[in-house]
Amino acid sequence: MVVLREGMCPGLDEDLLRDLRAADIKTVEDLVSSDIEGLAQKCSVSYKALFAIRRVLLAQHTAFPVSGADLYEELLSSTAILSTGNPSLDKLLDSGLYTGEITELSGGPGSGKSQVCFGVAVHISYQLKQSVIYIDTTGGLAASRLLQMLQAETSNTEEQMEALQRIHVFRLFDVYALLGCLYSLRSGGLQQASVGGGSVKAVIVDSVSAVISPLLGGKQNEGMSLMIQVAGVLKTMAKDFNVAALVTNHVTRSGSGEVQPGLGVSWSHIPRTRILLERVEKAAAVSRPSLRSAKLIKSSRQPCHIKEEFDLQWWSRSEKGSSGKRKLDETDS
Amino acid sequence: MQTYGQEGALNTDTELSHVLHDSKHQAAFYVEENKPQDLLRSFISETGLSEEEAVEVLKAVKGGGGGGSGDFSASLTALELLQKEEELRSIVTFSSQLDESLGGGIPVGKITEVCGVPGIGKTQLCLQLAVDVQVPQCFGGVEGQVMFIDTEGSFLLQRVTDIAAAAVRHCSLLAEDDEQRAATETFTVETVLSNIFLVRCHDHVELLAELHLLPDFLSQHPKIRLLVIDSVAFPFRLLFDELSQRTRLLNGVGQQLITMAINYNISVVITNQMTTRIRDGQSHIVPALGECWGHAPTIRLLLQWEGSRRLATIFKSPCHMETMVQYQITPEGFRDADQSEMPQSKQPRMDTDQSAADPKETSS
Ligand SMILES: Nc1ncnc2c1ncn2[C@@H]1O[C@H](COP(=O)(O)OP(=O)(O)OP(=O)(O)O)[C@@H](O)[C@H]1O
Ligand SMILES: [Mg+2]
Numbered sequence: 250m251v252v253l254r255e256g257m258c259p260g261l262d263e264d265l266l267r268d269l270r271a272a273d274i275k276t277v278e279d280l281v282s283s284d285i286e287g288l289a290q291k292c293s294v295s296y297k298a299l300f301a302i303r304r305v306l307l308a309q310h311t312a313f314p315v316s317g318a319d320l321y322e323e324l325l326s327s328t329a330i331l332s333t334g335n336p337s338l339d340k341l342l343d344s345g346l347y348t349g350e351i352t353e354l355s356g357g358p359g360s361g362k363s364q365v366c367f368g369v370a371v372h373i374s375y376q377l378k379q380s381v382i383y384i385d386t387t388g389g390l391a392a393s394r395l396l397q398m399l400q401a402e403t404s405n406t407e408e409q410m411e412a413l414q415r416i417h418v419f420r421l422f423d424v425y426a427l428l429g430c431l432y433s434l435r436s437g438g439l440q441q442a443s444v445g446g447g448s449v450k451a452v453i454v455d456s457v458s459a460v461i462s463p464l465l466g467g468k469q470n471e472g473m474s475l476m477i478q479v480a481g482v483l484k485t486m487a488k489d490f491n492v493a494a495l496v497t498n499h500v501t502r503s504g505s506g507e508v509q510p511g512l513g514v515s516w517s518h519i520p521r522t523r524i525l526l527e528r529v530e531k532a533a534a535v536s537r538p539s540l541r542s543a544k545l546i547k548s549s550r551q552p553c554h555i556k557e558e559f560d561l562q563w564w565s566r567s568e569k570g571s572s573g574k575r576k577l578d579e580t581d582s
Numbered sequence: 583m584q585t586y587g588q589e590g591a592l593n594t595d596t597e598l599s600h601v602l603h604d605s606k607h608q609a610a611f612y613v614e615e616n617k618p619q620d621l622l623r624s625f626i627s628e629t630g631l632s633e634e635e636a637v638e639v640l641k642a643v644k645g646g647g648g649g650g651s652g653d654f655s656a657s658l659t660a661l662e663l664l665q666k667e668e669e670l671r672s673i674v675t676f677s678s679q680l681d682e683s684l685g686g687g688i689p690v691g692k693i694t695e696v697c698g699v700p701g702i703g704k705t706q707l708c709l710q711l712a713v714d715v716q717v718p719q720c721f722g723g724v725e726g727q728v729m730f731i732d733t734e735g736s737f738l739l740q741r742v743t744d745i746a747a748a749a750v751r752h753c754s755l756l757a758e759d760d761e762q763r764a765a766t767e768t769f770t771v772e773t774v775l776s777n778i779f780l781v782r783c784h785d786h787v788e789l790l791a792e793l794h795l796l797p798d799f800l801s802q803h804p805k806i807r808l809l810v811i812d813s814v815a816f817p818f819r820l821l822f823d824e825l826s827q828r829t830r831l832l833n834g835v836g837q838q839l840i841t842m843a844i845n846y847n848i849s850v851v852i853t854n855q856m857t858t859r860i861r862d863g864q865s866h867i868v869p870a871l872g873e874c875w876g877h878a879p880t881i882r883l884l885l886q887w888e889g890s891r892r893l894a895t896i897f898k899s900p901c902h903m904e905t906m907v908q909y910q911i912t913p914e915g916f917r918d919a920d921q922s923e924m925p926q927s928k929q930p931r932m933d934t935d936q937s938a939a940d941p942k943e944t945s946s
Contacts, residue, residue: 357873357876357877358873358876358877358882358898359876359882359897359898363900364900367900370660382657383660386837387836387840387877387878387880388691388692388693388840388843388844388880389880389900390663390900391667391900391901392660392661392663392664392666392667393664393667393668393685393901394900394901395660395664396664397901410661413659413660413661413664414659414660414661415659416659416660417657417658417659417660418657418658418659418660418663419656419657420844422837422840422841422844423837423841430656456877458877459833459836459837459877460837462829462830462833462874463830463833463834463837464830465830466826466830499874499877500873501874502873506861506862511874538903538904539903539904562903
């Protein structure tokens, strides 16, 4: 849903906008699907002018047909796969996070969503030497933990500091601030972040649900449209700048105890890949409270419902041997 | 000497801040991000401000500490964040074991939730912190004031006085140099009590209203370093019928609290009750207010009985492994369980006369 605005295209001026609103035409969709002839009379504007406006809007907002071959070509030339740094998660994600896409982590409190986000940020900034945007909407980002994770990678403090400087943090706690941030990142901010070394490869939003859910389900449906706006700008940003978007979401529990990602059906179409994180509750895990399971619940590449276990302490493992390439089982025992 | 975030600055002009706080205007602002002049025009026509004022407001929003824009003045690198974290002192709990597992105490700039059954010591810990946050800087303290929101009527003045007296005595025995001796002159039970701002809220509406007004109060009282809400659960218990409404309200509360914690450099400490939940045919005792609320606190501490021992577990934290320590509640307040392992190295034995005291008379 795109609201009609003055100056969106030539001829769409304040007066016309007012007349259109009076005729209950508020969005691009409304205008495009309206009866132009009748509308021209109602708004006392020439049919030709209105037709031209519609054509421009259509050009701006329509999806164009593309051939599968072109798509594939584009995919090969531009998509990068960013390893998360954790072998179990990479396995689930078919090698890692894909640029141009939105990947979602959902899970209850303490399920490890933020830990995974930290791990991804550290891996991209340290191993790949690229920049990361980290948007923290819950105050859960602990730089001390990032440092700890880096210390597991290298004992060189210089390198640790450099890696920390490639992680750009925004701390904002309401959806308007989030939208503002995403919009200005999309309109140039991302390139700005790349100046200081390495280009931005990932945008992490931990969490989207924290700022959206306070507005959902009320009498006004403001929350829903804001959620769609967030989704839209994230999607286009991921595509246009070829970055991986990683978002976190909370979960809801049905009466029968079944766990599902939050934010409802409309949101469920937004992430290309969804992972559900949970504590491992079995007896063997009592001595290892940091054990977590990750389940693939939506994917276009892998069969769903495959499951992997990993340990949050994996990121605290001591650094030696081929760092970053060690297997989960090595920390077992 | 300190910046209190954009909100603080704006609150000096209530009219402007009022305009800004209206979320609708913010929405309009962001939707039109590409066309500053259009934005300005519509902003002016919507708010009735003069152009000059409007420019001021927008500038303030743009450069805001709230981080409203993707402009990189609003961001900080993880390295800068690390430095910030290291600058902020934590509030000691007077249990050295708990402090150690928390990396120095209850952190400033974060929300810490204390969960536990009645009588386990939640309120005791809150009262202890209300005193501890005032420990002078030369003793390694935060030297701040405290805002205490009491929703259960459990703030007992006599108990605070006892805890304060013990803390004051503790510091005066520790005082070594002139600076510390001078500090003990002003760190007295009277000053401790006068630095506690107490608010009683009787239901969730009063609590929500209070939280709404709090940012203004915090900007007028920049020395406040601790906000206690004891408890969040109690005022919301009556909303049990409308679970979705409660969840939504609580989600909003969580965001309000973290905003204050970060913009005003305060530690937010809240308490929560426990409730039974049936899952897989088994009943579990879990924190109240629903699973969703659990995302809001940065750190969750669980206080629980194990036989006659009291245990504190950090069961959620972005930077701490799950850790469990033992503690006790003495007449002086919240302490390590084992007296031989008391906090600071130069341990004044202020509690020798209490060794026979019954430690379990106090309640949460
Ligand atoms: N240094 C560490 N070493 C090992 N495990 C840790 C460490 N720090 C945190 N953890 C684990 O991570 C858990 C918290 O995970 P995380 O912060 O990712 O939760 P989350 O899914 O983001 O929750 P929320 O939705 O509430 O933000 C802690 O409870 C702890 O078990
Ligand atoms: Mg988190």
